[in-house]
Amino acid sequence: MALYLRKVSRRRYVNRVARRGYCTSLQTPKICISNMYTNTLENGVRVASQVNNSELATIGVYADAGSLYETEKQSGAAKIIEKLAFSQSDKDEASKLGASLNAHVTKEHTALVAQCLKKDVPKVFEILAKAVTSPSYTQQDVDEAVAQIANEKDTLEDDVVHNTYDYLYTAAFQNTPLANSVYGNATDISVDDVKEFQTNHFTAKKLVVVANGGVNSEEVNTLTNNNFGKVDSTNLFDYNTIGSLGFTGSEVRIRDETHPQIELAFGFEVPGATDPHYYTFRLMQSLIGEFDQSVGNAPNLTSYLAEQLSGYNLAHSMEAFYHAYNTTGIFGIYSAFPELKHEDAVRLLFGEFQRVGKIAREVDVDRAKEILKGQILRNNQSSTFVNRDIGIKTLSLGRYISPSEEITRINDIELNDVQSAANEYFNDQDPAVSSLGPIGALADYMVMRGKTYWTRW
Secondary structure, three states: OEEEEEEEEEEOOOOOOOOOOOOOOOOOOOOOOOOEEEEEOOOOOEEEEEEOOOOEEEEEEEEOOOHHHOOHHHOOHHHHHHHHOOOHHHHHHHHHHOOEEEEEEOOOOEEEEEEEEHHHHHHHHHHHHHHHHOOOOOHHHHHHHHHHHHHHHHHHOOOHHHHHHHHHHHHHOOOOHHHOOOOOOOOOOOHHHHHHHHHHHOOHHHEEEEEEEOOOHHHHHHHHHHHHOOOOOOOOOOHHHOOOOOEEEEEEEEEOOOOOOEEEEEEEEEOOOOOOOHHHHHHHHHHHOEEEOOOOOHHHOOOHHHHHHHHOOOOOEEEEEEEEOOOOEEEEEEEEEOHHHHHHHHHHHHHHHHHHHHOOOHHHHHHHHHHHHHHHHHHOOOHHHHHHHHHHHHHHHOOOOOHHHHHHHHHHOOHHHHHHHHHHHOOOOOOEEEEEEOOOOOOOHHHHHHOOOOOOO
């Protein structure tokens, strides 16, 4: 196995100003939500509740406290908090109530979520507040969590998809916190470092409390005030220490002749989740689509790229991805294909971005709209998804965008909007590339870079 790292160019992320009429600010509501209630406590904690007639309630606490904000000595702190957020006594108490407790961490956020019967909402609020305001873990607990995380990392060593994406981030966001894995790399982190991270980032103005399902909005406001009203509102973190989340056009190659196929991921710098173009890129993701050759319907998918790759047996799988963060994002394609088909596969994969920008059809965009709207509606059938969606959007945008408003924004996008965005962000731009497997004959980076434009226009 061999590792090659090439840095080709560096560009700082620039938040381009929207120039098309449909791109109204995401902070500006287009539709009012009748069953949505919001409030802000005196200390700055934001509260959001969405009421329905369910017997179940979902309560979530969301914080701007992901791995992005970790210092070098705090590496892995957010993941450790995920493991230790709820003490064993809290878990036992929740189990007696028939409630479930879950914690999840990403590069930007930490979420603590509980589901319970609506009669048990007050008790669940106490459990969540204890996890946020009164952490009780010890150095022994931290050491055990570090060992558990290390075992998870060892398991992921065999996950080529996860590793290929990790290498992509290493290339695209090198020398920035976004390149760091949420699992961290510290093996001797102290309990004081973890608690310092929690103290600095679980502050009032960085918290959103969300309740949906069988809840009462007035009761939610009262319970939030009683349990989170005394959370410190002082900002204890210097955001200047994060620095610029610049994007680097570069590549990472991991040559492994024992691997049966080539794994390739590449992406371009695009706007993030707070940009007016956000739904344009989500629509573009549906337009490019995905397929897996092991699924029988692969040749009959609506995606042009999937049809070509599957029809000519050029790839085993393909998926378009859009990873959107607050201030930046990365949009690209992940694909696995045979070593002997690499030339045609690479040509089609990179050429898809030019096809979308130059010759995509109205019918393709309309079909992608229906796929994306269907996905949004299916996701919102899950109360935990709705809870998370409200929490993350409130943290990022200051408000929740309902499914009906999302559909309205998607319907407002036209073919010209998609083509303009594709030409602006993909045409003649430096991609970040990662590849793994028998890549000895795989096209050089500059060959791939040359496929980001067509000379016929």
